[in-house]
Amino acid sequence: MSKKTCVLVAGSMGTALAAVLADNKLDVTLWTRNAAQAEEINTKHTNGRFLKGTELHPGIRATTSMEEALQDADSVVLAATSSAMREVVSQMKPYLKPGTLLIHATKGFETGTLKRMTEVIAEELPQTDPDRIVVLSGPSHAEEVVVRCPTTVxxxxxxxxxxxxxxxxxxxxxxxxxxNPDVLGVEVSGALKNIIALGAGMSDGLGFGDNAKAALLTRGLAEISRLGVAMGANPFTFAGLAGIGDLVVTCTSQHSRNWNAGNRLGRGETLDEVLQSTGMVVEGVKTTKAAYELSRQYHVSMPITNVLYKVLFEGKEPRTAVEELMGRLRTHEIEETPTVSWNGEEPTP
Structure with missing residues (x-):
């Protein structure tokens, strides 16, 4: 008999991961709040709102009952948005059996508390060993995962x-x-790359070309690494799948909600217009605010994040923001590397 796994919720990534698990011959239950969506998945084997035009594995069964979804589940995959994670996990609590493997695939911080998703899950499920909570991340657009394009995470x-x-x-x-044992680094990488994707989309929307975007990705990775290491992450994580791998795919693909949102901002739309018409969560917007606050908490320089914060929340014009970035005082590219010095002096951050 196949093992039972439960996936929460039935957004694009949750549905795509459910498809992977169904391919692996697991008994897969996909939980959603939406009865019409559950009916569509069960009868038509589609999820038109999130994965339009894609036929789903017939072995995926959807339900709106949390109790039914979690009954006898050996593993649970959480793909709720960062803003909904605490509420979803709280609803799980009465039905979760001891020893269940918990995996989350959410890339963001909790607004207000600035907590990572493993921290939120651990707080809501004190009976669970926090060291056994797993995070899944890396370059993995749901639109490609669900149709079995080669993917590595x-x-x-x-x-x-x-x-x-x-x-x-x-x-x-x-x-x-x-x-990878570096939970903090993987979570920070997955969250912060969405900020740089907003910037990459904005740059493309402004028509600034590939040179500008390449510089943005490179310096963006430096910012992500700088904050991550200050928080306690392993620097090598940022050179891996969760770091540069996810950064590249999110900043260069039109599948990316964050790239699309930034692109529309660069073309002159307001943030409200973008968010109201997208129909799905753009995690990079809330993450920009979280990273802005974390950079101050950890005393870390994050100029790209700071400029995007001004565009998103203070009304700065995107073109003016880029000019502000380009006009910064001169500095060394490898100022973050403590083993390298210039003129016999330690480099300054």
Missing amino acids: VVAAKCLEAAEAAQDLFMNATFRVYT
Whole structure:
């Protein structure tokens, strides 16, 4: 008998990951609040709002009952938005059986508390060992995952056994999975790359070309690494799938909601216009505010994030914001590397 797994919720990534698990012959239940969406998935095997034109694996069964979804589940995959994560996990609490493998695939911070998703999950489920909570991240557009395009991701947990259990759950011929012990680094990478994707889209919307976008990605990675390391992450994580891998795919693909949102801002639309018409969460907007606050908390320089914060929340014109970035005082590219010095002096951050 196949093992049962539950995926919450039925957005684009949740549905795509459910498809991977169904391919791996697991008994997959996909939870949604929306009864019409559950009916569509069960009868038509489609999820038109989030994955238009894609036929889903017939083995995926949707339900609006949290109790039914979690009954006898050996593993749970959480793909709720960062703003909804705490509420969804709280609803799980009465029905979660002991020892269930918990995996989340959400890229963002909780607004207000600035907590990572593993921290939110651990707080809501104190009976769960926090070292066994797994994060799945990396370059993985749902639109490509669901149609079995070759995809490679990383799963991170402090407990190697839990990470390997998640690896075994998802690994197949088109979905390759690596493990990593650096939970903090993987979560920070996944969240912050959405900020740079907003900037990359904005640059493209302004017509600034590939040179500008390449510089934005490169310096963006420096910002992500700088904050992540200050928070306690392993610097090598940012050179891996969760770091540069996810950064590249999110900043260069029109599948990316964050790139699309930035592109529309660059073309002159307001943030309200973009968000109201998108129909799906643009995580990079809230993450920009969180990163802006974290940069001050950890005393880390993040000029790209600061400028995007001004565009999103203070009304600065995108073109003026880019000019502000280009007009910054001169500095060394490798100022973040403590082993390198110039003129016998330690470099300044």
